[in-house]
Amino acid sequence: MAQNNYYSQENHGPYQLFSLGDFQLEDGETIGNCNIAYSTFGALNANKDNTILIPTWYSGTSKIMEQVYLGKGRAIDPANYFIVIVNQIGNGLSASPSNTSGPWKGAKFPRVKIGDDVRAQHRLLTEHFGIETLALVMGGSMGAQQTWEWAVRYPDMVKRAAPIAGRARATSHNFLFIETLMYSLTGDPAWNDGNYVESGAVHRGLCHHADLWSVMGYSTKFFEREMYRNIGFSTLEDFRSGFMQNYFLPMDPNNLLCMARKWQQGDVSNLTNGDLASALGRIRAKVFVICIDEDRVCPPSDCEVDQKLTPDSELKVVQSQAGHLALFGLDPAYLEQVDDYLGELLTLPLQDKTGNPELIKGGLTESDLVGA
Amino acid sequence: MAQNNYYSQENHGPYQLFSLGDFQLEDGETIGNCNIAYSTFGALNANKDNTILIPTWYSGTSKIMEQVYLGKGRAIDPANYFIVIVNQIGNGLSASPSNTSGPWKGAKFPRVKIGDDVRAQHRLLTEHFGIETLALVMGGSMGAQQTWEWAVRYPDMVKRAAPIAGRARATSHNFLFIETLMYSLTGDPAWNDGNYVESGAVHRGLCHHADLWSVMGYSTKFFEREMYRNIGFSTLEDFRSGFMQNYFLPMDPNNLLCMARKWQQGDVSNLTNGDLASALGRIRAKVFVICIDEDRVCPPSDCEVDQKLTPDSELKVVQSQAGHLALFGLDPAYLEQVDDYLGELLTLPLQDKTGNPELIKGGLTESDLVGA
Numbered sequence: 001m002a003q004n005n006y007y008s009q010e011n012h013g014p015y016q017l018f019s020l021g022d023f024q025l026e027d028g029e030t031i032g033n034c035n036i037a038y039s040t041f042g043a044l045n046a047n048k049d050n051t052i053l054i055p056t057w058y059s060g061t062s063k064i065m066e067q068v069y070l071g072k073g074r075a076i077d078p079a080n081y082f083i084v085i086v087n088q089i090g091n092g093l094s095a096s097p098s099n100t101s102g103p104w105k106g107a108k109f110p111r112v113k114i115g116d117d118v119r120a121q122h123r124l125l126t127e128h129f130g131i132e133t134l135a136l137v138m139g140g141s142m143g144a145q146q147t148w149e150w151a152v153r154y155p156d157m158v159k160r161a162a163p164i165a166g167r168a169r170a171t172s173h174n175f176l177f178i179e180t181l182m183y184s185l186t187g188d189p190a191w192n193d194g195n196y197v198e199s200g201a202v203h204r205g206l207c208h209h210a211d212l213w214s215v216m217g218y219s220t221k222f223f224e225r226e227m228y229r230n231i232g233f234s235t236l237e238d239f240r241s242g243f244m245q246n247y248f249l250p251m252d253p254n255n256l257l258c259m260a261r262k263w264q265q266g267d268v269s270n271l272t273n274g275d276l277a278s279a280l281g282r283i284r285a286k287v288f289v290i291c292i293d294e295d296r297v298c299p300p301s302d303c304e305v306d307q308k309l310t311p312d313s314e315l316k317v318v319q320s321q322a323g324h325l326a327l328f329g330l331d332p333a334y335l336e337q338v339d340d341y342l343g344e345l346l347t348l349p350l351q352d353k354t355g356n357p358e359l360i361k362g363g364l365t366e367s368d369l370v371g372a
Numbered sequence: 373m374a375q376n377n378y379y380s381q382e383n384h385g386p387y388q389l390f391s392l393g394d395f396q397l398e399d400g401e402t403i404g405n406c407n408i409a410y411s412t413f414g415a416l417n418a419n420k421d422n423t424i425l426i427p428t429w430y431s432g433t434s435k436i437m438e439q440v441y442l443g444k445g446r447a448i449d450p451a452n453y454f455i456v457i458v459n460q461i462g463n464g465l466s467a468s469p470s471n472t473s474g475p476w477k478g479a480k481f482p483r484v485k486i487g488d489d490v491r492a493q494h495r496l497l498t499e500h501f502g503i504e505t506l507a508l509v510m511g512g513s514m515g516a517q518q519t520w521e522w523a524v525r526y527p528d529m530v531k532r533a534a535p536i537a538g539r540a541r542a543t544s545h546n547f548l549f550i551e552t553l554m555y556s557l558t559g560d561p562a563w564n565d566g567n568y569v570e571s572g573a574v575h576r577g578l579c580h581h582a583d584l585w586s587v588m589g590y591s592t593k594f595f596e597r598e599m600y601r602n603i604g605f606s607t608l609e610d611f612r613s614g615f616m617q618n619y620f621l622p623m624d625p626n627n628l629l630c631m632a633r634k635w636q637q638g639d640v641s642n643l644t645n646g647d648l649a650s651a652l653g654r655i656r657a658k659v660f661v662i663c664i665d666e667d668r669v670c671p672p673s674d675c676e677v678d679q680k681l682t683p684d685s686e687l688k689v690v691q692s693q694a695g696h697l698a699l700f701g702l703d704p705a706y707l708e709q710v711d712d713y714l715g716e717l718l719t720l721p722l723q724d725k726t727g728n729p730e731l732i733k734g735g736l737t738e739s740d741l742v743g744a
Contacts, residue, residue, distance in 0.1 A: 172595035172608045177587045183580050189561045208555050215549045216587065220674050223544035236544045296668060302592050 004199050006250035007092035007099065012061040015039045015093055018124045023095075026270075029110035032102065036120050037093035038062065038086040041070060042078035049133040052076055053125065054085045055117065055146035057139065057166075057327065058259050059251060061093050062086070065143075068329035075342035081135065086121050088142065090258030094120075097254035098199070106254050107194025114142075114266045118149040122157075136346060137285075138162035140327040141297070142259065145170070145266040148280075148306070152268040155284040160345050164290040164338065165298045165324055168306040169267040169276055177216060177297065178264040184209040185253040199252045206253065210244040217244075219294035219323040227321060231330045280309040287313035288345045290338065297324040312351070316341045376571050378622035379464030379471065384433040387411045387465055390496045395467075398642075401482035404474065408492050409465035410434065410458045413442060414450035421505040424448055425497065426457045427489065427518035429511065429538075429699065430631050431623060433465050434458070437515075440701035447714035453507065458493050460514065462630030466492075469626035470571070478626050479566025486514075486638040490521040494529075508718060509657075510534035512699040513669070514631065517542070517638040520652075520678070524640040527656040532717050536662040536710065537670045537696055540678040541639040541648055549588060549669065550636040556581040557625040571624045578625065582617040589616075589697040591666035599693060603702045652681040659685035660717045662710065669696040684723070688713045 009015065015037045023034035039062040044051065054065050054076075062085035070076050076083060087093040089112045097109035104110060125131040137150045137158050144166020151161040152168070167174065185191060188205030196202050222228070228239035248256075272278040289307035291300040300317050307315045318337040320326040326334035381387065387409045395406035411434040416423065426437050426448075434457035442448050448455060459465040461484045469481035476482060497503040509530050511519045516538020523533040524540070539546065557563060560577030568574050594600070600611035620628075644650040661679035663672040672689055679687045690709045692698040698706035 171592060172598075173587070173590075173592040175608065176583060176595070176612065180580065180583050180587055183583070187559065187576060187580060204559060208552065208559060211548060211552050211555070212584075215545070215552055218545075220543060220545040220668075220671055223548070224674060224677065226544075236547065240548065296592075299592055302596060305596065 004092070004098050004250070004252050007061075007096075007252075012063045012093055013039075015062055015087070018128050020120055020123060023116075023120060025110055025116045026113045027111050031089075031095050031100070031104060031110060034089075034095045034120070036086060036089070036095070036124050038084055038124060039066060041066065041083040041085075042081050044082040044129065044131070048129075048131050049135060050081050051125070051129075051131050051134050052081045052083045052136045052138065053121065053134050053150070054083065055121065055137075055139045055143045056086070056088050056091055057141040057143045058263055059091070059248065059256060060143075061091055064328070068327075068335070069138075069338075075339045075346060076138075084125065084129075086124065088117050088146065088259065088262075089120065090255050090262065092252060092255050096252070097194075097258055098252035109254060109258055112258060112262050113270075114145050114149045114262055115153065115270065117146055117262075118153055121146070121150075122154060132157060134158050134160075136160040136162065136342075138164065138342065139166070140164040141166045141324070142263050142266070144298075145263065148268050149266075151283045151285045151287065152271055152279050155282050158283075158285040159350055160348070161283070161285040161287045162290055162342060162345055163287070163306075165292050165295050165303070165327060167266070167298055167302060168280060169269055170264055171302060173302075174297070175264055177212075178260050180212055181209060182257060182260050184212055185257055188253075191253070194254050194257070196253065200249070202253045203249060206248050206251065207245045209256070210248040211240065213248070213325070214240055214244045216296050217323060217325040219296065219321050221294065221321040222323060225321065227331070277309050280306060281311060283310050283312075285312070286345065286348055286350060288316050288341055289313055290316045290318060290341055292318045292320050292323065292326050292334070294321050295324045295326075376464070376470050376622070376624050379433075379468070379624075384435045384465055385411075387434055387459070390500050392492055392495060395488075395492060397482055397488045398485045399483050403461075403467050403472070403476060403482060403484075406461075406467045406492070408458060408461070408467070408496050410456055410496060411438060413438065413455040413457075414453050416454040416501065416503070420501075420503050421507060422453050423497070423501075423503050423506050424453045424455045424508045424510065425493065425506050425522070426455065426509075427493065427511045427515045428458070428460050428463055429513040429515045430635055431463070431620065431628065432515075433463055436700070440699075440707070441510075441710075447711045447718060448510075456497065456501075458496065460489050460518065460631065460634075461492065462627055462634065464624060464627050468624070469566075469630055470624035481626060481630055484630060484634050485642075486517050486521045486634060487525065487642065489518055489634075490525055493518070493522075494526060504529060506530050506532075508532040508534065508714075510536065510714065511538070512536040513538045513696070514635050514638070516670075517635065520640050521638075523655045523657045523659065524643055524651050527654050530655075530657040531722055532720075533655070533657040533659045534662055534714060534717055535659070535678075537664050537667050537675070537699060539638070539670055539674060540652060541641055542636055543674060545674075546669070547636055549584075550632050552584055553581060554629055554632050556584055557629055560625075563625070566626050566629070568625065572621070574625045575621060578620050578623065579617045581628070582620040583612070585620070585697070586612055586616045588668055589695060591668065591693050591695040593666065593693040594695060597693065599703070649681050652678060653683060655682050655684075657684070658717065658720055658722060660688045660713055661685055662688045662690060662713055664690045664692050664695065664698050664706070666693050667696045667698075
């Protein structure tokens with residue numbers, strides 16, 4: 001299989017690698033010589049309590065998180081925080097089907113879960129940086145899944161959390177949408193059980209994949225009002241091929257499939273024998289559950305289910321006609337509102353929750369936690 | 373190609389056929405010996421002014437319209453009205469790729485437009501039944517497209533119109549969704565440019581097609597609250613395969629493609645050189661633009677665009693967590709509200725609009741009408 005040059009330092013860097021060695025996954029398989037790719041911005045303070053962790057969403061890398069969410073004078077400002085943007089396993093920068101050699105490469109890459117990412121990220125932060133406190137974990141969509149997992153799995157470490165447009169447990173509707181995404185790739189005649197000649201051979205499937213995202217990723221108002229003009233595309237077809245298809249076409253289909261499966265299985269209640277209320281009841285962070293009013297992937301009514309089960313939380317609704325992919329930063333109104341919410345969250349005084357964790361955790365003890 | 377027995381009198385009848393002879397289409401091609409399939413209920417009165425016309429939606433036939441929308445004591449009651457349910461071209465009962473022989477069969481079936489259906493239906497009503505007045509035209513989704521076309525093309529004939537969850541002009545978002553539906557079929561390795569051995573050979577594409585409808589056809593609340601249990605499916609997978617895939621699997625892919633292309637091109641402003649306001653300004657019917665609050669295919673904000681351009685119209689919003697496919701009648705709350713709206717519309721006294729049609733039509737004369 002030809003090398004895919006899309007996932008390069010030129011396109012997505014600079015990024016560093018942290019080696020986990022042989023990393024055992026929750027489902028039992030092992031990724032040999034597993035690397036996690038990350039980028040940092042700003043400086044860690046002496047107390048090591050000014051870290052903001054940002055995991056990535058489906059198909060995204062640390063680069064877009066940096067470009068869209070970080071900036072001088074913004075809520076997430078490298079002048080004030082030590083910001084670690086960490087690439088999820090399978091995204092092409094961290095260990096992925098496209099960059100793994102030997103028996104785990106390509107279609108043979110093991111099944112990964114959100115919990116695997118969070119355990120790997122925990123090792124990066126604690127072993128490499130010596131960090132035991134996170135001022136904030138935030139992320140969108142699959143980044144929100146990782147944020148939820150962080151807050152549930154390591155409740156004493158996460159002081160604030162802002163999952164944006166993503167669920168603590170993937171919904172049935174998420175499941176079906178992801179099924180169509182996966183079939184767009186595996187149904188391509190060039191798929192060949194994942195052993196395609198090169199990723200570009202699956203170009204028809206990748207274009208269909210992009211079209212599925214165009215349909216679900218935006219609101220109908222986005223198209224009715226031709227909001228794609230705001231980002232430089234003059235016609236629907238320009239936007240469809242020049243933005244959406246052009247975005248997905250260079251990606252590796254096995255990478256996308258690895259992330260899609262992970263998304264589909266995302267469920268913090270894996271830690272509490274399927275009891276979502278118990279899982280979310282463990283959270284000790286102050287949580288802003290941020291959702292987007294016109295989101296068709298994770299609408300506010302869905303996100304509210306998680307928020308209501310989370311002790312010290314508020315539902316914050318962003319108004320954006322862009323829909324789910326407002327996450328990409330293509331609507332300035334979205335960015336302004338998200339910055340306001342994140343700024344508010346970061347300046348909120350934290351309650352002392354060290355006194356009686358059992359009460360906050362609903363009586364759940366560490367030994368009740370499955371697989372932690 | 374093997375005969376497809378799905379589109380039979382046993383499954384979808386009883387229905388009758390009306391022959392148009394060789395029927396020339398708007399795009400210039402001709403369907404030889406073109407038949408329109410229809411079912412009637414109730415009796416035409418002496419004044420011939422008690423007719424309700426109901427065209428069909430994408431993939432639907434007259435049978436489901438009868439089963440879901442007609443009934444004793446309901447708004448559309450055969451005791452009070454002469455009801456004509458007419459099958460759209462390409463749906464497998466009227467002239468379609470699956471039932472046409474000779475040079476027009478299968479993949480060679482000509483491109484059909486909404487206007488062709490409405491012209492064919494007009495001939496059925498006027499030539500066969502001698503009907504010059506329609507008490508109501510109503511339909512959902514593509515049936516709404518035909519309803520809009522009827523009201524614009526034959527404004528003196530249509531006294532009331534109720535387009536439900538469908539646009540007078542297909543939107544950009546409709547276009548993209550339909551692109552994904554079409555590719556689900558044409559991207560199947562068994563498609564063979566539409567010359568598949570039998571329709572079942574495209575079963576993977578048909579299942580993907582069904583999944584796309586599952587994702588877009590319902591609201592996320594429908595799944596979050598497991599509303600499929602109300603219609604007898606105990607799990608998501610039951611519903612997905614037992615209801616949605618089972619529904620589409622026996623259909624002919626060329627038939628679906630014929631309807632999909634027609635949907636995508638649906639646009640009443642074809643009659644007025646692309647000016648939607650002029651087209652809708654021609655309407656002299658009393659119009660209830662009915663939409664469904666959780667509809668993801670044609671949400672209320674989209675339907676309102678048409679309503680605001682239609683002179684004597686009201687926007688009527690149905691509350692249903694089923695979403696677009698509430699049209700199927702699987703939510704009793706939807707049926708009750710739609711019946712109320714239709715009942716109200718049917719009993720509203722009609723204004724005399726024969727006095728000064730130019731004012732109502734915004735000064736547009738018959739000679740301004742393109743292709744009428």
